[in-house]
Amino acid sequence: MNRPRWEHFAHASDIGVRGIGETKESAFEQAALAAIAVMTDVAAVRADEEIRAACHAPDDALLLVDWINAVVFAVATRKMLFGRFEVRLDGPRLRGKMWGEKIDIDRHQPCVEIKGATCTEARVFRDKRGAWIAQCVVDV
Amino acid sequence: MDTARFIHKSEYEWMLPPSGAMRVPVVIYASEELMREMDEKVREQAVNVAMLPGIQRASFAMPDAHWGYGFPIGGVAAFDADQGGVVSAGGVGFDISCGVRALRTGLTRAGIARALKPLADELSRAIPAGVGSTGRVHLSLAEMDHMLTGGARWAVKEGYGTPRDLEHSEEQGCIAGAEPDHVSAHAKARQQDEMGTLGSGNHYLEVQEVAEIYDDSIARTYGLQPGGIIVSIHCGSRGLGHQIGTDFLKKMIISAAAHGFVLPERELACAPIHSPTGRQYLGAMRAGINCALANRQILTHLTRKAFATVFPGAELTLLYDVSHNTCKVEEHFVGGERKQLYVHRKGATRAFGPGHPGVPQAWREAGQPVLIGGSMGTCSYILAGTLESENLAFSSAVHGAGRAMSRHQALHHWQGRQIVDELAGRGILIRCRSMRGVAEEAPAAYKDVSAVVDAADRAGLARKIAKLLPVICIKG
Numbered sequence: 275m276n277r278p279r280w281e282h283f284a285h286a287s288d289i290g291v292r293g294i295g296e297t298k299e300s301a302f303e304q305a306a307l308a309a310i311a312v313m314t315d316v317a318a319v320r321a322d323e324e325i326r327a328a329c330h331a332p333d334d335a336l337l338l339v340d341w342i343n344a345v346v347f348a349v350a351t352r353k354m355l356f357g358r359f360e361v362r363l364d365g366p367r368l369r370g371k372m373w374g375e376k377i378d379i380d381r382h383q384p385c386v387e388i389k390g391a392t393c394t395e396a397r398v399f400r401d402k403r404g405a406w407i408a409q410c411v412v413d414v
Numbered sequence: 415m416d417t418a419r420f421i422h423k424s425e426y427e428w429m430l431p432p433s434g435a436m437r438v439p440v441v442i443y444a445s446e447e448l449m450r451e452m453d454e455k456v457r458e459q460a461v462n463v464a465m466l467p468g469i470q471r472a473s474f475a476m477p478d479a480h481w482g483y484g485f486p487i488g489g490v491a492a493f494d495a496d497q498g499g500v501v502s503a504g505g506v507g508f509d510i511s512c513g514v515r516a517l518r519t520g521l522t523r524a525g526i527a528r529a530l531k532p533l534a535d536e537l538s539r540a541i542p543a544g545v546g547s548t549g550r551v552h553l554s555l556a557e558m559d560h561m562l563t564g565g566a567r568w569a570v571k572e573g574y575g576t577p578r579d580l581e582h583s584e585e586q587g588c589i590a591g592a593e594p595d596h597v598s599a600h601a602k603a604r605q606q607d608e609m610g611t612l613g614s615g616n617h618y619l620e621v622q623e624v625a626e627i628y629d630d631s632i633a634r635t636y637g638l639q640p641g642g643i644i645v646s647i648h649c650g651s652r653g654l655g656h657q658i659g660t661d662f663l664k665k666m667i668i669s670a671a672a673h674g675f676v677l678p679e680r681e682l683a684c685a686p687i688h689s690p691t692g693r694q695y696l697g698a699m700r701a702g703i704n705c706a707l708a709n710r711q712i713l714t715h716l717t718r719k720a721f722a723t724v725f726p727g728a729e730l731t732l733l734y735d736v737s738h739n740t741c742k743v744e745e746h747f748v749g750g751e752r753k754q755l756y757v758h759r760k761g762a763t764r765a766f767g768p769g770h771p772g773v774p775q776a777w778r779e780a781g782q783p784v785l786i787g788g789s790m791g792t793c794s795y796i797l798a799g800t801l802e803s804e805n806l807a808f809s810s811a812v813h814g815a816g817r818a819m820s821r822h823q824a825l826h827h828w829q830g831r832q833i834v835d836e837l838a839g840r841g842i843l844i845r846c847r848s849m850r851g852v853a854e855e856a857p858a859a860y861k862d863v864s865a866v867v868d869a870a871d872r873a874g875l876a877r878k879i880a881k882l883l884p885v886i887c888i889k890g
Contacts, residue, residue: 284820286453286481313545332668343660350604350653353546377546384545385851386614386821389508389656392483393667393680413483413508413656414615414821 276405280308283395285411290395291342292409298398301408302338303359306345306372309391309412310356313349314382319357321373329368334398338408341368342391346412353377355384389413415452426477426873427806430457436464442475443807443873448865455481456488462678463491467686468499470748470755474807476762477869478861480816483507484681487761490810492746494755495687501695502684503666505758506741508659510702512617512650513737513763514785515583515710516796517730519721521643523623523885526725530843533621533724534886538845540720541619541713542611543890545848549610551712558602561609562594562654565704566735569711574610579711582774583735584764585703587711589742592704593697597654598661601698604653605705610712616814616855617649617890618787619717622794622882629879632798635780636733638880645721645730646794646882647713648787649890650739651706658702662695687756696741703740710735733796734774734783738763738813744772746808757808765799765811765876773799784876786867787814790844790887791837791857795867797876811876815863824859825850833857837887846889855889 276296283290289312293304310316327344331337341361348354356374377384389412396410420428420442428449430440440460444452456479463485464473470492479488484504493499526533542549553561561568566580566587580587594602612619624642627633638644651658666683669691670676677683685691714732721728741758748755757764766773766782773782781798788794792815803809819827830849833856837844846852864881871878 282822284822286455286820287487287817289821331664336664336667340664347600347604347657350608350656351606353548353607379544379546379847382546383848383850384614385848385854387545390660390663392508393663394483396680 276403278304280304280311282308288411288413290409290411292407295406298406299361299363301406302341302361305338305342305408306359309342309345309388312388312412312414313384313386314355316357318382319355320375321358322375323373325352325372327370330366332366335393335396337366337368338398339391339393339396339410341370342410342412344370345372346388346390348372355382386414415449415454415457417446417449426869432464436461438464438469438472440464441472442479443869443875444477445869448477448869452479453481456486459484459486460489462682463489466500466684468493468497470494474810476810476812478812478814478816478866482760484679484683485758485760487816488812489760490758490762490807492755492757492808493687494753499687499756500684501687501692501741501756502682502758503659503662503695504681504683505760506699507739507760508656509650509739510655510658510699511706511737512739513706513735514646514648514787515714515735516733516785517645517714517717518637518733519643519645519728519730521725521728522641523643524641526643529724530886534843534845536720536723537619537886537888540716541888543888544614547611548607551609553606553609555602558605559594561708562597562701562704563592564588565707566711569708574712574715579714579732582732583707584737587707589700589703591697592700594701596694596698597658597701601654601657601661604657608652609709610716611652612713612890613649613652614851614890616789618790619888620646620884621886622646623885624880625793625883626881629877632780632879635777636783636796636879638796644882645717646785646787647710649709651702652709654705655702658698662698665691699741703737706737707735734785736763736785746804759810761813762810763813764809765803766809767799767801767803784811786812786863788863789815789855789857789860790884790889791842792860792863794882795878796880796882797870798879800874800877802874803876806873806875812866812870815860815866817859818861819859821854824854824856828853828856842884843886844889852889
């Protein structure tokens, strides 16, 4: 059983975000949570308001980068943080939903903003156990 | 890094001759110790850059070089458009025109001692910093386009500063050729509430004391004296620049095959300067440069207001404003011939020497001020451009220390409160809304900026003029 989860991996000056799941969609959702966790404690974010995003890219790695950038854009323009994600994939297209709330500086203690998702270490693949992995480095 | 691959040309110069698809050599300026500590990725990325069409003389790396995105951070590369030269979004970076500006205050360390805490509190109130902060300047789309073409000149016209500020700023506060039409709606949306904000991460506003002078004559020219108080502001083009980088990185990756580029690393994505994508990126990137210049100008205005509250009558004058993530058209000598080149500096500072027409009149005889930021708790430096830097690396120098430890590792090593208390014990006041942010930015998570600056000085890239120590740090 590949329990959905996320983790960070080390990069010299920035941070790697990695989502792991039973499906590619789940790995993308977890990667988005990993990106939010760069900024704050995900558990402290209430999933109050729904925001939608759509992405399109010629391959999975670029689609993941696009998706994380869609999350970064929503954080930057809506001044929100997100605690839950839902992703639907259809070939080169992604439709995503994210649930979150306005940034509360005192409660969320956001530490750093993400400038953008990069193609460094950007990969979407299945590991030996059959789990889907979606990962890239984000520039902070 | 394995130094055995390099020809050790002089104490601070290491050369990797062209091989395979490399069109030019790689040249790294560093001490042996810095070379050994440098990531192997720097060599790999500098070699990849050396393969790009139209590159001139060499693919250079500065003493603070580290693993970047396509180009190494600390990388300098110049391209000739008429030889198929390229422009690269990765070679400029996500934070277009991130840079440092330094203001002289006319105050001294002894003179501000009585009001350090009120000054720190006032600056913390006045300067929007950190994730989720918004500026007090909100721009309509029409105003945004004026800002993107006008840069700091627009800001001064709007009342954020004086014409004298522009004289002491790179490009006189405004780069020509900005094309707001090539800046996406997404990029403009990200900027609407972010004018006059510091950002987060390694961005900061510091009140600093001139702790040491290395060159009396140039220091006098720059108006620096021991014990004098300087304000340094380190930030860039905020959300707008980040989004331009994101937009064009994708465009350049997708169009690479059409241009016949085989990319060893996707982030090396670039476009011929003489191509629609290349021209569009240059127009958008210059708009990003103007956004950064306007942003630092507004922050200067806010800083002056904060100082006026605590020290009425204090006059804050701009020493210089210089960026370290840019691609600029400059004239340089290649093989004895004067050429117009597109010089990428990613994590590298322009460093024009004495007499260069691009240096403000007041500093022209001394050379351009080169502003090198540290991390909170460590020192910063002011250097001056040298004549020999033109022949070394197209008049370029270092930009800062660079991280020695990932954010991830830093979080395991330190707690924010502990760092704030330790620095307070050393007389350095930190203001930051996120203690986790402070931990990630722990001074010891960065390399030794002094070693990097010494190497730049000894290599001849720029000349050490003064060392600054932090007194107050407003952390983004």
